[in-house]
Amino acid sequence: xxxxxxxxxxxxxxxxxxxxxxxxNPDTKxxxxxxxxxxxxxxxxxxxxxxxxxxxxxxxxxxxxxxxEASIFAIHQQILRDGAFTxxxxxxxxxxxxxxxxALHRLLGEYTGLFARTEDEYLKERLNDVRDVIxxxxxxxxxxxxxxxxxxxxxxxxxxxxxxxxxxxxxxKIEVAGIVTQSGSQTSHAAIIARSRGIPAVSGIKGILRxxxxxxxxxxxxxxxxxxxxxxxxxxxxxxxxEREFFDLKDKLAENRELPAVTSCGVELxxxxxxxxxxxxxxxxxxxxTGIGLFRTEYMYLTHNDVPDEEEQFQTYCExxxxxxxxxxxxxxxxxxxxxxxxxxxxxxxxxNPFMGWRSIRLSFEHxxxxxxxLRAILRAATVFPNGNVRIMFPxxxxxxxxxxxxxxxRKAHKDLENRKIKTREIPVGMMLEVPAAAVTIDTxxxxxxxxxxxxxxxxxxxxxxxxxxxxxxxxxQPLSPAVLRVLYQVITACNSAKKPVTVCGEMAGxxxxxxxLLGMGLRRFSMSPAFVPSIKQIAxxxxxxxxxxxxxxxxxxxxxxxxxxxxxxxxGQLVPSLAMLDI
Ligand code: PEP
Ligand code: MG
Numbered sequence: 241x242x243x244x245x246x247x248x249x250x251x252x253x254x255x256x257x258x259x260x261x262x263x264x265n266p267d268t269k270x271x272x273x274x275x276x277x278x279x280x281x282x283x284x285x286x287x288x289x290x291x292x293x294x295x296x297x298x299x300x301x302x303x304x305x306x307x308x309e310a311s312i313f314a315i316h317q318q319i320l321r322d323g324a325f326t327x328x329x330x331x332x333x334x335x336x337x338x339x340x341x342x343a344l345h346r347l348l349g350e351y352t353g354l355f356a357r358t359e360d361e362y363l364k365e366r367l368n369d370v371r372d373v374i375x376x377x378x379x380x381x382x383x384x385x386x387x388x389x390x391x392x393x394x395x396x397x398x399x400x401x402x403x404x405x406x407x408x409x410x411x412x413k414i415e416v417a418g419i420v421t422q423s424g425s426q427t428s429h430a431a432i433i434a435r436s437r438g439i440p441a442v443s444g445i446k447g448i449l450r451x452x453x454x455x456x457x458x459x460x461x462x463x464x465x466x467x468x469x470x471x472x473x474x475x476x477x478x479x480x481x482x483e484r485e486f487f488d489l490k491d492k493l494a495e496n497r498e499l500p501a502v503t504s505c506g507v508e509l510x511x512x513x514x515x516x517x518x519x520x521x522x523x524x525x526x527x528x529x530t531g532i533g534l535f536r537t538e539y540m541y542l543t544h545n546d547v548p549d550e551e552e553q554f555q556t557y558c559e560x561x562x563x564x565x566x567x568x569x570x571x572x573x574x575x576x577x578x579x580x581x582x583x584x585x586x587x588x589x590x591x592x593n594p595f596m597g598w599r600s601i602r603l604s605f606e607h608x609x610x611x612x613x614x615l616r617a618i619l620r621a622a623t624v625f626p627n628g629n630v631r632i633m634f635p636x637x638x639x640x641x642x643x644x645x646x647x648x649x650x651r652k653a654h655k656d657l658e659n660r661k662i663k664t665r666e667i668p669v670g671m672m673l674e675v676p677a678a679a680v681t682i683d684t685x686x687x688x689x690x691x692x693x694x695x696x697x698x699x700x701x702x703x704x705x706x707x708x709x710x711x712x713x714x715x716x717x718q719p720l721s722p723a724v725l726r727v728l729y730q731v732i733t734a735c736n737s738a739k740k741p742v743t744v745c746g747e748m749a750g751x752x753x754x755x756x757x758l759l760g761m762g763l764r765r766f767s768m769s770p771a772f773v774p775s776i777k778q779i780a781x782x783x784x785x786x787x788x789x790x791x792x793x794x795x796x797x798x799x800x801x802x803x804x805x806x807x808x809x810x811x812x813g814q815l816v817p818s819l820a821m822l823d824i
Contacts, residue, residue: 246465252418438771531568533767567628696746760792
């Protein structure tokens with residue numbers, strides 16, 4: 241049994257499919273004579289593919305972002321062509337009989353030792369490039385060696401260090417029953433993906449990649465955050481019963497799909513969904529969401545090998561809007577940086593604190609052409625759906641000046657399209673509230689926006705000064721902490737007083753304990769992982785606004801997070817006992 245952090249509720253049992261990070265377990269076996277030629281050929285194929293990929297990336301990034309950003313791919317091609325690099329690998333395969341992956345591992349070790357002795361910062365930086373090239377080569381080698389997904393008998397439990405967006409895309413085609421990751425926490429990528437698909441997940445389990453191999457039987461308990469590896473028959477039987485209960489509960493809740501989201505006293509709520517792509521938009525419709533409160537566009541870039549141009553973006557937005565409930569979609573502009581990196585942005589730009597640094601609109605401002613392209617594509621797509629409700633939303637807004645600048649970007653995008661004789665229409669422009677500075681100045685910010693969406697995942701990490709992806713400080717990164725509750729209450733009250741629509745689109749909006757408190761604060765719009773819409777509908781039907789206000793009043797008196805959590809768990813338990821399984 242291994243413990244981690246519960247990041248997506250429920251219980252799942254399945255066969256492990258381990259996605260190895262490069263070099264977690266490099267193959268150390270000695271090659272037989274008969275295997276050497278094939279191994280060499282695999283290496284050469286991987287090298288050709290990596291070179292082709294780099295050439296394409298260089299061309300596309302140069303055309304769409306700039307020569308500076310593209311130059312990194314030229315350097316990587318030089319490394320790949322380097323005579324010493326290749327001859328070492330070849331000789332280790334042929335003479336030392338090493339597998340290609342193990343030879344690359346050895347080479348990386350050699351370079352790391354060599355670079356460690358230099359004081360030169362520039363040279364040290366180059367080690368990152370060598371590592372990058374080696375990882376690219378390994379990806380081509382490993383994808384060949386991984387057992388085919390079809391060969392592993394499902395249902396599958398995916399085990400990985402952290403799920404990368406590109407891996408998620410590959411997994412999109414198969415039935416995944418659960419996700420287990422070594423790093424990450426409640427608001428990291430794997431957690432968000434798991435919740436959006438309604439599958440149990442546990443993150444932050446140290447050493448899990450060494451403890452599990454593909455084919456093992458795994459139990460994922462997403463209620464309290466633990467996994468069981470090859471458990472004895474009686475443990476397995478007990479979990480099978482829980483798994484059935486979880487499925488039954490999901491089926492029962494899904495019957496709420498057609499019902500309106502309304503409190504027991506008749507107040508209507510907007511339950512929207514957070515999505516990363518078209519399949520999530522379809523899931524949102526299936527789960528009975530009435531709109532998309534957050535489309536995270538960075539996933540469109542992250543899952544592309546290169547920069548999507550205006551036409552590609554336009555097509556994607558149209559497809560998302562067409563598949564969304566009531567063509568109602570809030571599109572967030574690129575939110576890259578922090579934990580999400582794009583290979584063509586800021587490659588040579590390393591920061592000690594990426595979450596506090598050059599991310600989101602800060603990066604978009606420095607690449608106006610890139611930013612304009614995205615805005616034009618959004619405006620064009622909005623025009624295709626005149627009866628829908630398409631809105632633009634900017635992430636990480638910190639100051640009033642930024643809002644003015646953002647508005648002028650939107651004006652320019654309209655103008656550029658007008659010059660191209662493309663008709664556009666005015667659409668609502670809003671901000672995400674995820675930086676404490678913006679919360680403090682909310683009254684002035686409200687004069688510049690049509691709506692606000694509170695990104696509580698980031699707001700909590702910045703308010704509590706605790707990295708949202710670091711399991712060591714997850715005890716601080718708590719949306720139910722008294723400090724967070726006070727700030728949320730102030731912001732929601734300010735927006736309601738100014739009659740500006742306000743939503744919470746952080747993960748807490750879909751958690752029953754937090755939902756009750758937000759309702760008590762006056763919030764009527766919630767955006768969450770699609771899978772949580774039915775359970776929030778269920779709990780909403782059991783409570784009146786006045787009861788929620790009383791619960792809030794009591795909760796605000798506590799001085800400690802744990803007291804709030806215990807109190808709220810009791811409230812949820814009394815209202816809808818069966819939801820305990822879905823509340824984390
Ligand atoms: C948030 O910060 O709450 C949010 C919804 O945005 P993301 O999780 O994509 O940072
Ligand atoms: Mg955010």
